[in-house]
Amino acid sequence: MRLVTSPAEIQERALEYRARGLTVGLVPTMGWFHEGHLSLMRLAAKKADRVIVSLFVNPIQFGPNEDLDSYPYDLERDRRLAEETGVDILFAPEKQVMYPDGFSSSVTVSGLSSRLCGSSRPGHFDGVTTVVAKLFHLTVPHLAVFGEKDFQQLAVIRKMVDDLDFPVEILGHPIVREESGLAMSSRNTYLKSSEMPAALSLSEGIREAVKCVNGPGAESIDARQVKDLVRAIITAHRECEIDYVEVVDRSSLENCTEITENSLLVLAVKINNRIRLIDNSILKGS
Ligand code: PAF
Secondary structure, eight states, X not given: OEEEOOHHHHHHHHHHHHHTTXXXXXXXXXXXXXXXXXXXXXXXXHHOSEEEEEEOOOGGGSOTTSSTTTOOOOHHHHHHHHHHTTOSEEEOOOHHHHSOTTOXXXXXXXXXXXXXXXXXXXXXXXXXXXXXXXXXXXXXXXXXXXXXXXXXXHHHHHHHHHHTTOOOEEEEEOOOBOTTSOBOOGGGGGOOGGGHHHHXXXXXXXXXXXXXXXSTTGGGOXXXXXXXXXXXXXXXXXXXXXXXXXXXXXXXXXXXXSOOTTEEEEEEEEETTTEEEEEEEEOTTO
């Protein structure tokens, strides 16, 4: 596996793959790899001839009081994990080469970006779409793989690709969970063991909601009842502060009142005002 830090070099190498008739799969990440990332890399390797993984803690997607400075980072550890997973190139640029002095462009997907996570993290998705657009230009991938845990990010990126005609196929990968049910996330590393029961209330809420809408009497259950049930499970932990608990349409992210095959339960919860966790699940039939 090759480590590349220069934008010019990654573009040259990616174009060279294409010139040789090879397909390129990109997995954009911010590092601190866990099984969730590794499964995105494996999917990319199954679908494309060459896999490029980007590792860049993108400063412009963090708000002023967020965890940019404490975001976990260990290039050597991630380099080893990517290599063991069969990645061809790990692209790990410095901030200064991605955003040199005078950088002044931004990609905005309006509408979709402003609700849910976008309303509590203003500007977050502009940071994501701007860096992903840059990564698409730098790595010219045929396909790119994103985790479904960040369901809104995936929807926003699909919309950007559609609106701006990027010739990239976007693949979502299902959430990978710990045995406990906790959705894997680099931010789980911030959790103290005393905070684990609170963190697990998200997946517990999802489990109970899925049970409820697929069980006896399910026809009469509406979105309001599902949200009340999940809120009660989460707020039983004093460490939890709910950012949102919503039932939305999986593609438009508009709120649903009725539960259908397309209804997605989406959650964002702050633990002890320090750690923001998100999770989601399709409700019917999952
Ligand atoms: O999901 C992430 O890790 C980031 O938001 C991404 C897509 C790599 C953009 O920085």
